[in-house]
Amino acid sequence: MQFLLNNIGNISTWEDGKTYTGKQIDENSSIVAKKLKEMNISSGDKVLIYHGNSAHFFSDLFGVWKSGACAVCLNSNLTENELINIISFMSPSLLLYKNDMQISHDLDIPFLDTTKLKQNNNSDNVSAWDxxxxxxxxxxxxxxxxxxxxxxxxxxxxxxxxxxxxxxxIPLEAMKKTLCLLPTHFGHGLIGNCLTPLLAGCDLVIAPGHNLTVTHQLNKIIDDFNISFMSSVPALWKKVLRNVDQPEKDTLKRVHIGSAPLSSDLWENVIQWSNSKTVVNMYGITETANWIAAASSDKYTPCDGLVGDMWGGSAAILNKDKEISTVGEGELLIQSPSLLKEYFKLPNKTKEIFINGWYRTGDIGRIDEKGIIYLTGREKYEINRSGIKVYPEDIDLLLERHGEIREACAFAIPDDIEGETIGVAISFINDSEQNLSDIQNWCYERLSREKVPVEWFIEEEIPKTDRGKLNRDRVAKHCLGN
Structure with missing residues (x-):
């Protein structure tokens, strides 16, 4: 397996302005691997990496792999209780952390700061992966x-x-200088945005996308580092397009957008801002090791729900009669060599997601006669209003076309009469007072009555996950709790 790390690119970090060569990262990973082997960590062991988005993180990740162990990448913002819960569930062998982090000595696990390890003449001999x-x-x-x-x-x-x-x-030339704004405990950020270019020998620039300074200086970061490729989520682009001028240089060749529905309007606006002909709506999930299908603006005209062609593997539809077909409407099924092995210690949940050798994505959509994939929404978020099925994603996309609305997130609300009714959280582009009844009337002109939200919640900023994604359950809990 060592060939996986034969051609590591360089990593630059925006926060400290430092650059680490692929050779340095490889050497540091060998030091980590040697220490882990001294601690009797090998194949079958689980090692928690409780930090991310740095060259140090990748040295730790590659060191864990060289030792033969399995890396468990964690959000460094987990609370102590969340961390204890994961440790209790997983029984890992070791936790790797950064020297500036506060680690409780009550954790029932050995922990190690690998930045304190020193170069050893034998460390470069760690090549035979166990x-x-x-x-x-x-x-x-x-x-x-x-x-x-x-x-x-x-x-x-x-x-x-x-x-x-x-x-x-993805052409090698396009990935030559890649920018990652996404967290590395997230498949989109780690596998797609970082490992794909880095292990092809391309250079990687890491900046924290959640940092407002980064968002407001995105054009300057692209120009300063001559960025040719980047990937992010729709929520980031909504902020960038509102506040940030275009880059002055013409280095940005390819942009990926994924992890949440992308409206055709936002897609078109990113094309214009980036001045790139190749802005790609990506479809992927953690279970497929990130990207699995794509629709590029140099091949397709942007439209809502279009995710294009498969990137390896096959797609099918499970229709309402529970029949599997390569054409039609229903739940999207996937076969791919990049599918997950299992959900850790959850055999019943693992069994539920497969049907006749196909992975059930839980996404509702259609595949046309040419094999092009379109998505409508998530099965679990479907709203049943008096027997009529409503997909909240449709409501989000429509509302975000309104000139005064920056962002929208629709969700189901239990109702004694209709079974479920519709709530929606919205945030406005400007802070000035808006006329909600005008927006509701605007919806009635464009949506059938049963799809128009009943409960409206105006938010300065709609809550998001640490990955920059909207979580409907979390938004609903926040709104209804208030």
Whole structure:
């Protein structure tokens, strides 16, 4: 498996202005691997990495892999209770952290700050990986840090498949200087935005996308680092397009947008801002090791729900009669070499997501006669209003076309008469007082009556996850709790 790390690119970090060569990262990872082997950590062990978005993180990640162990990438903003919950559930062998972090000595696990390890003449001899291609390589959590954690397990085979496929679809020249604004405990950020270019020998620039200074200086960052490729989420672009001028240089060749529905209007606006012909709406989930399908603006005219062609593997539809077809409408099914192995310690949940060898995505959409994929919404967020099925994503996309609305998030509200009715959180572009009845009337002109929200919640900023995504359950709880 060592060939995976044969051509590591350089990493620059925006916060401290430092650059670390691929050779330095590789050497540091060997130091980490040697220490882990001294601690008897090998294949089958789980090692928590409790920091991210730095060259140090990648040295730790690659060091864990060289030792043969499985890396579990955590959000460094987890509370102590969340961390204890994960440790209790996983029984990991070790926790790696950064020297500026406060780690409780009450944690029932050894922990190590690898920045304190010193170069050893024997460290560069760590080359024979104590693992095989079907060993567990990576676990990413998608939910449950306060309850039962849902950890997606990927093997070296699934990761290698995804990264290789990504590299075959993205020109090497486009990835030459890549910007990552996404967290590295997130499949989109780690696998797609970082490992895909970095392991092709391309240079990576890391900046914290949640930092408002970064968002407001995105044009300058692109110009200063000669960025050619970046990927992010729709929420970031809504902020950028509102406040940030275009880059002065013409270095940005390719932009990916994913992890949430992308409206055609926002898509068109990003094309104009970036001055790139290749702005791509990406579809992917943690269970497929990030990107699995794509629609590029140099091939398709932007439209709502379009996610285009598969990037390796096959797609099908499970229709309302529970029949599997390559054409039609229903739940999207996927077959791919980059599929997860399992949900960690959740065999019943793992069993539920497969049907006749196909992975059930939980996304509702259609595949046309040409094999082009369109998404409508998530099955679990479907609103049943007096027997009429309503997808909240449709409401979001429409409201965000209103000239005064910056962002919208619709959700179901239990109702004694209709079963469920519709609530929506909205934030306005300007802070001035808005006429809500005018916006409601605007909706009635464009939506059937049963799709128009009943309860409206005006928010200065709609709550998001640490990945910059809207979570309907969280937004609903926030609004209804208020």
């Amino acid at each position: 693992t095989n291609i079907d060993s567990d390589a990576l676990i990413l959590f998608t939910s449950g840090t306060t309850g039962i954690p849902k950890g997606v397990v990927h093997t070296f085979r699934s990761l290698l498949s995804r990264i290789t496929l990504n590299q075959s679809y």
